[in-house]
Structure formats: structure tokens, C-alpha cells
Amino acid sequence: MSGHSLDEVLHHTFTDQAVPPAIRTHVERLTAGVTADQSSIDPWIADAAPAFPVAQLAAVDRNVLRLAIYELTKEPAVPPKAAINEAVELAKRFGGEHSGRFINGVLGTVIARLDAQPDNGATTPAITNDLATDGSEP
16 A cells, blocks of 8 residues: 555564564465465455455455465464454454445355355456356356
8 A cells, every 4th residue: 555565564564663573474375375265365355345346446355355365265273263263353443434345245245155165265266257147258
């Protein structure tokens, strides 16, 4: 949001605050993972909230969703309820008036879709266009 690079923000955060090494490692892993997997995370958001284009979401909501979806799909040690609860709390604290409910709803849809996958894997959802029903390209 400020135009600073992720590396710069992390450096200043870790320098300005006493961040324990274990937390620093965790934050670095999550931010690197979300950044690397953004192209496979954003379709989950688009699929779960089709009325809200990802690029037009509030920056806090978009990035909280990215972080939570990364945890839900790539961090099997994180209980889904914990990922959702943490995301909702972040949204309430740093987002808009309705961010917590929005995040909860989107992540609820993501969880339902993950649970419905036969292998419960974390593949990127296929985004469909309902306008092209004849098999042609939209």
C-alpha cells in the first residue's frame, strides 16, 4: 500500500521491533509463500467472491484473504479454524467496518470447496464463465 518493497518492510519491521527469531522465520516463510503462490491463490478469492474482483478489493481484505488461503492450502499444520479466526481478527483490526464478515464468508466458501475436493488437495479452482454455455470461448 505504501509502495515499499516487501523486503524493505520486513527489514524495518524486524529492525524496529524485537521480533523473536522463530516468529521472524514464520513471517518470512508466509510472506514468501503468499508472494510466490499469488497466481494460484487469487483464483480461490475470485471463485469464492465473484461479485468482488480481486484487484478492486480493499488492500487489507485482499491480503488477509491471500494469507489465509495460503495457510489453508499450503500449511497443513495450521488448523483451518485457526487460519480463519486469525484472518477475521486481522480484518476486524485493520480492515473496514464489514471486513471481518466478508473475510469469514469468503473463507467459509473456500473451506467448503476444499472439503468437497475428492483428494482434499489444494489445487487452484477452475474459474468458469457462465456466459459461455455452448462450449465456445467467452
